[in-house]
Structure formats: C-alpha cells, structure tokens
Amino acid sequence: MARVKKKIRQEQLIEKVKNKPFLTDEELAKQLDVSVQTIRLDRLELGIPELRGRIRKMAENAQNKVKAIQSNEVVGELIDLELGHSGISLLKITEDMVFGKTQIAKGHFMFSQADSLAMAIVDAPMAVTGVANVKYKVPVHVGEKLIAKAEIVKVRGNKYFIWVKTHNETQEVFRAKFIVVSWGEK
Amino acid sequence: MARVKKKIRQEQLIEKVKNKPFLTDEELAKQLDVSVQTIRLDRLELGIPELRGRIRKMAENAQNKVKAIQSNEVVGELIDLELGHSGISLLKITEDMVFGKTQIAKGHFMFSQADSLAMAIVDAPMAVTGVANVKYKVPVHVGEKLIAKAEIVKVRGNKYFIWVKTHNETQEVFRAKFIVVSWGEK
Numbered sequence: 001m002a003r004v005k006k007k008i009r010q011e012q013l014i015e016k017v018k019n020k021p022f023l024t025d026e027e028l029a030k031q032l033d034v035s036v037q038t039i040r041l042d043r044l045e046l047g048i049p050e051l052r053g054r055i056r057k058m059a060e061n062a063q064n065k066v067k068a069i070q071s072n073e074v075v076g077e078l079i080d081l082e083l084g085h086s087g088i089s090l091l092k093i094t095e096d097m098v099f100g101k102t103q104i105a106k107g108h109f110m111f112s113q114a115d116s117l118a119m120a121i122v123d124a125p126m127a128v129t130g131v132a133n134v135k136y137k138v139p140v141h142v143g144e145k146l147i148a149k150a151e152i153v154k155v156r157g158n159k160y161f162i163w164v165k166t167h168n169e170t171q172e173v174f175r176a177k178f179i180v181v182s183w184g185e186k
Numbered sequence: 187m188a189r190v191k192k193k194i195r196q197e198q199l200i201e202k203v204k205n206k207p208f209l210t211d212e213e214l215a216k217q218l219d220v221s222v223q224t225i226r227l228d229r230l231e232l233g234i235p236e237l238r239g240r241i242r243k244m245a246e247n248a249q250n251k252v253k254a255i256q257s258n259e260v261v262g263e264l265i266d267l268e269l270g271h272s273g274i275s276l277l278k279i280t281e282d283m284v285f286g287k288t289q290i291a292k293g294h295f296m297f298s299q300a301d302s303l304a305m306a307i308v309d310a311p312m313a314v315t316g317v318a319n320v321k322y323k324v325p326v327h328v329g330e331k332l333i334a335k336a337e338i339v340k341v342r343g344n345k346y347f348i349w350v351k352t353h354n355e356t357q358e359v360f361r362a363k364f365i366v367v368s369w370g371e372k
Contacts, residue, residue, distance in 0.1 A: 069287060128288065
C-alpha cells in the first residue's frame with residue numbers, strides 16, 4: 001500500500017514539475033501533503049533536478065531558440081520559450097532601477113522586459129515593435145522578482161499581436177499589448 | 187535706410203531666436219536673407235549667445251525646474267521645460283542602443299525618453315506612470331538625434347494626460363500618450 005501511495009505521489013510530482021517548473025520543494029511538499037524531505041528523496045529517485053537547476057536548464061534551452069533578436073538582448077532572464085507561441089522571463093528589481101524620490105521602479109524596465117520578450121517569441125529572422133499599449137497596475141519596489149509571460153494571440157501576415165502579463169510574487173503589476181512586425185525569410 | 191533695415195532685421199532675429207532657439211546661424215541667415223557673418227555680428231551686438239550656449243542655458247533652466255522626478259532621471263538631455271505644461275528633450279542614438287541584427291534602435295529608448303519627459307513636466311512632488319499607448323512610426327538608426335516634445339493636454343484630479351511626439355531631423359518617428367498620476371502636496 002505504501003508502495004502504491006509512493007508511486008501515485010511520484011507521478012503527481014512529475015506532473016506538477018512539468019506544468020509548473022518554478023515550484024519550490026516547499027511548495028511541492030505542501031501541495032502533495034508530504035514533508036520537504038520526501039520531495040527531495042523523490043526528486044533524487046526520479047532524477048528531477050532542484051529548482052535552480054530546472055530553471056538553468058530551461059533558460060539555456062530558451063536562449064538557444066530566440067531568432068528575431070539576440071538572446072542577450074532580452075531584458076531580464078529568459079527562462080522559457082516556445083517559439084512562435086509564448087515565453088517567460090524573470091527580472092529582479094535592483095536599487096538602480098527605481099526613482100530616487102519615490103523608490104518606485106521606473107516604468108521603462110517593465111516596458112523593456114515585456115517588449116524584448118514579445119520580440120523574442122516571434123518566429124522570424126528579424127522583428128521591430130510597431131505599437132504598444134501598456135498599463136502599470138501596482139507600483140513595483142526594490143527586491144521584487146517580476147515574471148513576465150508573453151503570448152502571441154493573433155497573427156495577420158507579418159504582424160504579431162502579443163500580450164504580456166507581468167506578476168510579482170503576489171499579483172499582476174503590469175500588462176501590455178504589442179504589435180510586433182517581422183520580416184525576412186523564415 | 188541701411189540703419190533702418192538693420193534695426194528691422196535685428197528685431198526679426200530676436201523674435202526668431204525667441205520662438206525657435208534651436209535655429210543655427212546658417213538657418214537664421216537663410217531665413218533673414220543675409221550672410222552668416224551678418225548674423226554673427228548681429229548676435230554679438232545684441233548679446234545673443236551662439237546656438238550651443240543658448241541650448242546649454244535653456245537646459246540648465248529646465249533641469250532646475252523638474253519636480254516629480256530627479257532631473258538626472260530624464261532619459262536624454264532635457265533642454266526646455268515649462269512646468270505643468272510642456273517640455274523638450276534630446277536623445278542621441280548611439281551604437282549600444284540598437285539591436286544587433288537589424289541595427290534599429292531598441293524601442294525601449296524612445297519609450298524611456300518619452301516616459302521620463304512626461305513625468306518631468308508634471309508640477310507635483312511625485313508621479314508615477316499609469317498608462318502608455320505608443321506607436322513606432324519609422325525605424326531609428328545610429329547617429330539620429332531625437333527631439334521629443336511633451337505636452338499636458340488634460341488634467342483630471344491627479345491624473346495628467348500627456349502627449350509626446352518624437353522627431354528625428356526629418357520626420358516624426360514615434361508618438362505616445364501617457365496617463366501620469368501624481369501625489370504629494372504641491
């Protein structure tokens with residue numbers, strides 16, 4: 001019976017890590033209602049790397065896939081990319097990114113993260129931003145880790161309509177719609 | 187008669203420099219249909235500084251007036267500011283500002299120039315960007331000098347509706363509408 005329980009739990013673990021690779025061992029333990037120690041042993045047994053390793057591997061894969069711009073031109077760290085479809089990047093807000101008077105992050109950084117991610121997910125040799133409509137929902141401060149998720153919602157000829165939503169640890173702080181225009185032979 | 191002509195010309199010169207302080211001596215000479223030498227002598231006589239001096243003086247004045255952000259947080263060079271009304275900044279596009287593949291300026295820079303200028307013209311102790319709708323009209327390349335002009339078109343409570351239009355030497359390359367939100371005692 002214990003063996004059956006373990007098998008089911010490990011299958012659930014594999015499924016969870018596949019769907020949400022950013023879950024920490026603590027979060028996985030909570031969700032599967034076991035100890036963190038159990039999660040670590042399961043990971044070892046199953047050959048699932050720890051969180052940092054999973055992110056590093058995803059990031060390498062993602063960066064190798066970027067076409068329309070150079071992968072080092074993505075603002076923040078590109079951690080997932082499904083070319084022609086979607087992508088995820090991470091930007092840590094540091095002290096040099098905030099306005100002196102308000103200690104609120106300069107809007108340019110959230111814009112740059114979103115804009116460069118939108119370009120990175122386009123499956124074309126070159127691209128340029130045509131239009132952007134952006135909304136700052138919540139002020140962002142030093143230390144926050146911003147996860148931006150971009151998705152191509154429509155393609156018309158060489159025009160890509162892309163939505164980007166950016167969250168900190170607790171809520172959505174920024175969202176943007178871009179029209180990115182591509183050119184060059186695929 | 188020559189003296190009358192000179193007086194009229196010098197009055198025209200004063201008027202022109204007042205309205206368009208960025209005109210070069212060459213442009214002034216053309217517009218007043220005299221030689222560049224004549225313009226220089228007129229300027230000397232009238233105590234009008236040369237173009238660079240005029241810009242430097244305007245820039246100093248402008249920078250001293252910024253309230254909602256620190257003046258060094260304006261992206262590019264702030265060269266004119268009518269607080270609570272309008273402002274002008276200059277951004278030179280350098281090699282580190284373009285995408286490697288296309289040699290086209292990264293959209294973030296035009297955005298940053300416009301966004302920080304929009305904040306700089308707000309007459310309030312603090313401000314933050316709420317919404318931005320931007321349009322990239324023409325690709326921008328290394329060496330171009332971008333003049334952004336921002337204007338407050340409407341104020342509703344603590345919300346400022348600001349338009350920014352950015353030109354290179356020949357045409358409009360970018361335009362943006364911002365809603366900037368202010369707070370703090372005036």
